[in-house]
Amino acid sequence: MALRAGGPALALLRGRLRLPGPAARGHARLGRTGAAAQPAAEEPGEDAEVSTRRKTFAEVQTERLDQAERTVLIKCPSKINEKKLLQYLSSHGNVKSHFFFENRGISALIEFSEKSSIASLQDAVGIPSASEHHVVPFKSRLFTFTLKNPGSHRVEETPLHLSPQCHIPVKDLIEKLCLADSISSQMYILLNEYQLTEENIKLRFLACSLVRDFACAYFPDSTVKPFGSSVNTFGKLGSDVDMFLDFHDTGKQATKMKKGPFEMEYQMKRLPSERLATQRILSVIGDCLDNFGPGCVNVQKILHARCPLVKFSHQPTGFLCDLSVSNSIAIRSSELLYIYGCLDSRVRALVFTIRCWARVHGLTNSAPGTWITNFSLTMMVMFFLQRRSPPIIPTLDELKELADEKDKHIIGGYDCSFVSDLRKIKPTKNTETLDVLLGEFFEYFGNFDFRKNSINLRKGKEVNKPESSPLYIWNPFEQDLNISKNVNQPQLEKFVAMARESAWILQKEDKTQQIMDKEPWGLAALLIPFGKSNSSKMKNRMKGIGNETIRSLLDSLKLNNANSQQKAVGK
Numbered sequence: 022m023a024l025r026a027g028g029p030a031l032a033l034l035r036g037r038l039r040l041p042g043p044a045a046r047g048h049a050r051l052g053r054t055g056a057a058a059q060p061a062a063e064e065p066g067e068d069a070e071v072s073t074r075r076k077t078f079a080e081v082q083t084e085r086l087d088q089a090e091r092t093v094l095i096k097c098p099s100k101i102n103e104k105k106l107l108q109y110l111s112s113h114g115n116v117k118s119h120f121f122f123e124n125r126g127i128s129a130l131i132e133f134s135e136k137s138s139i140a141s142l143q144d145a146v147g148i149p150s151a152s153e154h155h156v157v158p159f160k161s162r163l164f165t166f167t168l169k170n171p172g173s174h175r176v177e178e179t180p181l182h183l184s185p186q187c188h189i190p191v192k193d194l195i196e197k198l199c200l201a202d203s204i205s206s207q208m209y210i211l212l213n214e215y216q217l218t219e220e221n222i223k224l225r226f227l228a229c230s231l232v233r234d235f236a237c238a239y240f241p242d243s244t245v246k247p248f249g250s251s252v253n254t255f256g257k258l259g260s261d262v263d264m265f266l267d268f269h270d271t272g273k274q275a276t277k278m279k280k281g282p283f284e285m286e287y288q289m290k291r292l293p294s295e296r297l298a299t300q301r302i303l304s305v306i307g308d309c310l311d312n313f314g315p316g317c318v319n320v321q322k323i324l325h326a327r328c329p330l331v332k333f334s335h336q337p338t339g340f341l342c343d344l345s346v347s348n349s350i351a352i353r354s355s356e357l358l359y360i361y362g363c364l365d366s367r368v369r370a371l372v373f374t375i376r377c378w379a380r381v382h383g384l385t386n387s388a389p390g391t392w393i394t395n396f397s398l399t400m401m402v403m404f405f406l407q408r409r410s411p412p413i414i415p416t417l418d419e420l421k422e423l424a425d426e427k428d429k430h431i432i433g434g435y436d437c438s439f440v441s442d443l444r445k446i447k448p449t450k451n452t453e454t455l456d457v458l459l460g461e462f463f464e465y466f467g468n469f470d471f472r473k474n475s476i477n478l479r480k481g482k483e484v485n486k487p488e489s490s491p492l493y494i495w496n497p498f499e500q501d502l503n504i505s506k507n508v509n510q511p512q513l514e515k516f517v518a519m520a521r522e523s524a525w526i527l528q529k530e531d532k533t534q535q536i537m538d539k540e541p542w543g544l545a546a547l548l549i550p551f552g553k554s555n556s557s558k559m560k561n562r563m564k565g566i567g568n569e570t571i572r573s574l575l576d577s578l579k580l581n582n583a584n585s586q587q588k589a590v591g592k
Contacts, residue, residue, distance in 0.1 A: 077441045078356040082246060088223065089230035091117070091136050093162040094337050097127045103181060106166065113145070114138025120220045122184045124339040129166075130223060157313045161234060163337050184220040186339060188258040191381060191548055198545040204527075205455040207544040208370045215373050217256040225251045228338045229264045235309045236266055240302075243268055248348060253355040254362030255372055255399060261341045265348040266302065299346045300324045306344065307331040350498050353430060353437040357497060361403055361414050363443055367455055368414060372402045374459060374544065381548050382519050384512070391509040393492070393516060400478060400494050400504065405462050407481035413451045416481030417497050420446070437498045459544070463524035467517055475503075523547050 076084075097106070103121070106129065110116055115134040122128055133139060139162060146164055149156055188194075194214055198207040217225075225247055233245035249263040250256035292298045304322055311320035316336035323330050331344040345351075362369050376395055379385045386392050406413040423440035430437040440446065453461075474483040475493035479500070486493045488503070491513040496502040526546055541549060 075443050077443070078252075078359045079441065081359075082252065085222070085226045086230065086244065086246065088132060089226040091134070091139065092130060092132045092223065092227050092230070093139055093142065093164060094227060094231075095129045095131060096163075096165045096337070097121070097129055098166070098168055099127060101127060101129075101166070101181065110142070113141040120184045120223075121181045122186050122220065122224075124186065125336060127181065127183075128337065130220070130227065132223070159313050159315070161315055162231060163315050184218065186221055186224070186258065188215045191377075194377075195541055195545045195548055198543070198548070199541055201543075203454075203456060204459060204543040205370075208374045208455045208459065209366075211377060211544065212370045212373045215257050215377065216369070217251070217258060221258060222251070224338050225262050225340065228262055228335050228340050228342060231335075231337075232264065232306075232310070232314075232342075232344065235314060236306055238309070239305065240266075240268065245344070246352075248351050248355045250395075253358035254369060255358060257373070257376070261343060262335075263343050263345075263351075265345045265351070266306065267347055269347070296329070300329050302346055303329055303331050303344065307333075349430075349432045350435065350437060353432070353498060356441070357417065357420075357439060358399065358403075360420070360439075360441075360443065360446070361406075364414055364446060365449060367453075367458060368402075368406060370455055371406070371458055371462065372399050374455075375402055375462065378523070378547055379516075379519075381550060383550075384516050384519060389507075391507055392512045393505065393508050397492070397494055397505040397508070400497075401466065401476060402462065404476045404478055404481070404494075405465055406458075407478065408465070409451055409453065409458075409461075411449060411451045412481070413449045413453075415446065417479040418481070432498070435498045435500070456543075460524060460527045463520040463527070467521035467524050469517075471513060471517070519551070522551055 095106075101121075107116055107119065110131055113133075114137065116131055117134045118132045120130055122130070142164075143160055143162075146160075148158065149165075189197075194211065197210055197214070201207040201210055229245045229247050233243070236243050236245055244267045245264050246267055247262055247264050250260050251262055251264075292301065303324060307320055307322040310317040310331070310333055314333075318334050318336060320331065320333040323332060328345055328348065333342055333344070334340075335342050362372075376385070376398055379393065379395075379398055384393055385395055385398065403414060407416055417439060420439035421436070423445045424438045425440075428438055428441050470483075471492060473485060475486040475495060477484050477495045478497050479495065490503055490506050490508070491510045492505040492508040493503050494505040496504050527543075530542060530546060540546075
């Protein structure tokens with residue numbers, strides 16, 4: 022079976038990762054936190070969780086956006102009486118959910134059951150005094166809660182529970198991993214610590230909703246939606262928020278109006294290109310955020326990039342944000358990864374593990390450069406899982422075959438069609454453990470012929486490289502693009518070397534002896550930069566690897582020489 026977690030590891034996992042019974046194909050099902058977390062179902066119980074888990078990407082996004090429209094963010098004093106705050110807010114309507122978090126002080130996210138409650142609250146809220154600075158009179162859903170006479174209010178003895186908005190340091194993670202009883206358990210612990218929580222997801226959608234409030238002043242029918250890691254089930258705590266301004270509903274309205282015996286349409290500004298329109302729109306929205314947006318700082322308009330965008334820091338939520346316009350193909354990529362992440366829990370566990378491993382060893386970096394990106398690494402994991410026997414996830418072409426009429430999407434001439442209903446996808450019969458998959462991943466790419474072959478998720482097989490880039494990963498939809506074109510040869514060689522070293526560690530380690538010696542083992546050993554944990558042992562290990570490599574090369578030369586002689590004799 023794919024997971025047999027128990028003992029200390031199981032105790033660590035309970036509460037955030039629910040482990041299923043035997044009927045669940047042996048794979049852990051995610052609970053109601055994490056990147057794949059979705060709004061809680063009305064009916065309790067296992068059946069309700071399964072039905073929630075089966076929602077399509079579009080359904081989940083719609084629910085999340087609606088949830089965000091009913092949400093406010095309140096900056097609170099350091100000594101806050103939670104009960105009294107909720108009593109006050111309840112006078113404006115039912116509070117459906119709430120949580121506190123720390124970001125430049127204590128803040129509270131409050132979700133009401135009805136949107137009208139926000140209007141009621143806004144009517145009762147005062148305008149800040151302009152004694153020191155003149156205020157811009159934009160009434161947002163960001164509030165500051167203060168106590169008129171702080172000394173007269175008794176603070177609750179029970180401390181506030183603050184929802185974490187960043188993952189634990191790698192050093193603390195390694196200590197937790199050493200308490201597990203298998204590498205599989207270690208990988209699920211890592212996933213549990215790094216994945217987006219339910220609270221963090223709500224905060225991300227609220228950030229988008231607050232930006233939408235500005236956009237609607239100019240474009241009332243527009244929406245602002247997150248894409249990428251915030252919604253694709255592979256987001257990590259502390260990651261940025263990618264969002265885009267969507268006019269899709271406006272296009273639907275235009276189609277409806279053309280039906281009937283006559284035609285009437287809006288008079289609108291006409292520009293020579295879509296790119297110019299995008300630049301103009303982002304320029305105006307960027308100026309609005311910069312001049313009038315509470316807590317929007319460091320606004321940068323990067324309008325001449327391949328994909329024009331506005332970068333800014335949203336202080337109330339603590340996120341760094343990138344805003345673009347109608348990034349349709351990026352949304353399809355997000356949905357594709359969402360589907361892969363939902364099909365089997367091993368997918369996300371392996372991706373989070375590989376990305377954490379890569380970051381520790383300097384293979385990835387948050388700044389642009391010649392290194393492998395997280396997106397490229399994720400695609401490599403997906404390709405590896407497609408290549409297993411039997412495959413753990415289907416190819417993009419196989420998902421396309423399952424698509425019906427509503428799933429068909431042609432964007433900019435590219436076929437971006439694939440099935441959206443998870444129930445149509447047959448579960449895998451592969452039962453390999455994560456222990457096996459992790460070692461096999463390093464073996465596979467440690468010996469991959471990058472000089473000749475490329476990675477193609479649409480076909481799920483190795484194909485000849487169409488160009489000489491060191492690493493060639495086909496864009497799943499824009500098939501003429503290489504998503505890893507930035508990677509240079511030294512970075513690829515470093516990745517291969519680290520993969521081979523990691524495979525060697527997993528094969529050679531003595532778990533029992535390492536536990537007795539109180540040394541990190543399994544995944545924990547891989548998350549220590551090679552050469553820093555024990556310099557003398559590392560020198561011997563590297564020497565051993567060098568000797569094995571030389572022996573392997575010599576054996577290969579002997580074999581080739583023997584084959585040449587046989588051919589010569591044959592001639």
